[in-house]
Amino acid sequence: MPHGNIMFRVVEMFSGIGAQAKALERLGADFEIINTCDWDINAIIAYCRIHNGGIDTSISKDKTDEQIELFLKNKTLSMDGKKPLSEIAFKRLSPEFKRLLYSAIKQTRNFVSITDVHGDDILENADLLTYSFPCQDLSLCGCWHGNKSGIARDAHNRSGMLWEVERILKEMHLAKRQLPKFLVMENVTNILSTTHKKDFDDWKSTLVELGYVNHIYRLNAKNFGVPQKRERAYMISVLSNGDSHKERLIEHYFTVNNLEDDLVACDYRNRKFCLKDVLRLDYKKAQYRVEANLSQPNNTPSRIKIYEENDLLFDGRSINEICVNTVTTKQDRNPNSGLIAYDNGAEGKAKWRYLTPRECFMLMGFDESDFDAVTCDNPEYKKNYKLLTNEKLIKMAGNSICVDVLEALFKQLIELNELLSSNIYTFNCNNKEELTREQA
Numbered sequence: 001m002p003h004g005n006i007m008f009r010v011v012e013m014f015s016g017i018g019a020q021a022k023a024l025e026r027l028g029a030d031f032e033i034i035n036t037c038d039w040d041i042n043a044i045i046a047y048c049r050i051h052n053g054g055i056d057t058s059i060s061k062d063k064t065d066e067q068i069e070l071f072l073k074n075k076t077l078s079m080d081g082k083k084p085l086s087e088i089a090f091k092r093l094s095p096e097f098k099r100l101l102y103s104a105i106k107q108t109r110n111f112v113s114i115t116d117v118h119g120d121d122i123l124e125n126a127d128l129l130t131y132s133f134p135c136q137d138l139s140l141c142g143c144w145h146g147n148k149s150g151i152a153r154d155a156h157n158r159s160g161m162l163w164e165v166e167r168i169l170k171e172m173h174l175a176k177r178q179l180p181k182f183l184v185m186e187n188v189t190n191i192l193s194t195t196h197k198k199d200f201d202d203w204k205s206t207l208v209e210l211g212y213v214n215h216i217y218r219l220n221a222k223n224f225g226v227p228q229k230r231e232r233a234y235m236i237s238v239l240s241n242g243d244s245h246k247e248r249l250i251e252h253y254f255t256v257n258n259l260e261d262d263l264v265a266c267d268y269r270n271r272k273f274c275l276k277d278v279l280r281l282d283y284k285k286a287q288y289r290v291e292a293n294l295s296q297p298n299n300t301p302s303r304i305k306i307y308e309e310n311d312l313l314f315d316g317r318s319i320n321e322i323c324v325n326t327v328t329t330k331q332d333r334n335p336n337s338g339l340i341a342y343d344n345g346a347e348g349k350a351k352w353r354y355l356t357p358r359e360c361f362m363l364m365g366f367d368e369s370d371f372d373a374v375t376c377d378n379p380e381y382k383k384n385y386k387l388l389t390n391e392k393l394i395k396m397a398g399n400s401i402c403v404d405v406l407e408a409l410f411k412q413l414i415e416l417n418e419l420l421s422s423n424i425y426t427f428n429c430n431n432k433e434e435l436t437r438e439q440a
Contacts, residue, residue: 008414011122011180013037013114013131013165016400017374018047020130020184022366023406025051026270029414034123037111040081041101041381042392043399044112046374048104050366054373059103065095068102075105076113081134081399082158097381114164119171124178128413131165132186132401134158150196151203166206173210181420182413183207183237186401189218191233204235212237213247215254217409221402222323223265225272228337228363230326230402234409238416246420253416259408268408275319278362279340291356292342294390297332299350306334307352316341327360329398330391337363357393365403 008031012020015036024031033051038044048055060068077085093101104110111117122129136158149155151162172179191200204214214237221230236254240246259265283289297303313320324337331337331354342353355363361371375393378386 007032008127008417009034009123009125011035011037011126011129013129014133014161015047015108015110015130016040016043016132017366017396018051019365019401019403019406020410021051022370022403023410026403027407027410027414029410034109034126035111035121036108037114037117039076039078039084039113041077041079041085042387043081043396044101044104044108044110045379045387046396047110048108049373049376050370052107055100055104056107057099057103059106060099063099063102065098068095068098071102072098076116077101081395092382094380094382097379097387100379114161114168117164117168119168119173119175119177122168122172122177122180126180127417128182128184129165129180130184130186131162133161133165135188151191151199153199153202162203166203169210170206179210179239181239181417183212183235184406184409184413185233185235185237187233189231189233192216192218207237211239211241213240213250215250217259219259219265219405219408221405223262224269224402224404224408226363226365226402226404227273227275227278227321227323228325228327228402229323232401232405234405236409236413238420249419250416253412253419257412257415259412265408268411269404270407271404274321275313275324276321278359279314279319280356280358281314281340288356288358289344291358291390292340292353293344293346295331295356296342296344296346296353297350298348302334303350306336307339307350309334310336311338312341312352313338313355314340324355324363327355327363327398329395331355331360331394355394357390357397360394360397364397364400365405366397366400 008024008029010020010024010031010033012018012033012035015038018033018036021033036047038047045055063071073090077090079085079089105112111121149157149160151160153160153163169179190196207214214235217234217236218231219234221228238250240250257264259268280288280291283292297306311320311322311324313322313324322338325335327337337355337360339352339354341351343351358368358371362368375388378388381387
């Protein structure tokens with residue numbers, strides 16, 4: 001399957017740790033991330049380390065502490081990805097950490113908060129804009145707790161960040177700026193439910209008005225070579241600007257290359273890996289042992305129940321080669337992604353452990369070297385407090401997108417880009433009608 005030689009210029013909204021960039025890199029695509037956008041300080045640091053080979057603090061060498069502080073104060077930052085960093089919490093950040101954060105933001109051309117982005121900030125030659133906005137108000141877990149606000153326009157919640165994407169695109173449109181050729185959305189499948197149908201239809205209609213053709217997928221990571229059951233909703237929006245021939249071409253392409261078909265998904269997947277490729281059971285390696293110890297819970301009644309009700313991935317002798325449950329933002333929960341027999345002889349500890357952050361990163365399609373890049377140096381963000389805890393690392397993995405699924409989607413975008421950019425395109429619709437047009 002050709003990858004093409006066309007440069008893809010990408011804007012990653014809600015960029016997290018950069019699953020989009022990782023997928024394009026693994027495909028060998030010719031691409032450039034022209035901007036990222038994420039307000040979570042942990043993700044900003046992790047993204048830069050994964051995709052930029054580390055944080056180049058020389059970027060800040062000509063800046064005074066006061067200049068760096070002013071720059072950061074004008075950004076809407078968050079320490080937990082849920083709420084803005086308070087003024088008190090900001091003051092507690094060490095000058096050294098502020099300098100590190102400044103450098104990472106500059107190095108990754110990070111807009112930081114999507115609420116601060118405007119249409120004229122997006123370069124007109126952007127080919128792809130991705131947006132994986134927060135799912136908390138859409139998820140079934142939220143519904144169980146009585147939160148059914150979803151993506152309602154007037155909800156003013158985290159999932160409502162979707163409408164910031166609308167605002168930016170409309171600002172570009174009103175200013176007669178060229179919109180991105182492609183948009184890719186990812187979120188929980190509950191966005192497709194009847195509960196949220198009206199609001200999601202509203203969003204799709206807006207995109208049609210802006211000149212896009214939308215195609216929706218429900219894709220499970222397990223069908224793309226990943227040993228994880230992770231079903232998510234994806235929507236690819238392709239700019240046609242009302243060209244009916246292009247619209248039919250796009251619709252036909254997705255009809256014959258439907259990734260929901262298992263055989264097609266198999267054709268588009270890049271690799272297949274198993275739990276034996278993920279689980280790190282060689283505790284002679286000191287780092288694996290440290291991570292295992294940190295992932296071993298206390299032997300409490302609630303943890304005994306977790307052990308009884310969740311899959312055992314390794315029993316001490318052999319690996320249970322199954323597809324694990326969805327990697328979420330927390331493993332110390334019921335249900336979780338699975339348990340591993342582990343006994344370090346510590347008193348009061350369970351004789352098993354959860355998946356480590358390293359293993360969670362790898363189940364999301366990242367390389368082990370990516371995890372090592374993130375954790376090679378754990379910065380102190382305030383006196384006696386390290387930035388990257390086990391909990392934060394697992395949360396970053398759970399909030400990410402499965403890289404291998406994105407690889408398949410981006411292969412389709414590359415094919416579509418080549419198809420729509422050609423001087424003459426021809427296709428056979430339903431084996432009946434031949435459509436050919438020479439573009440002006």
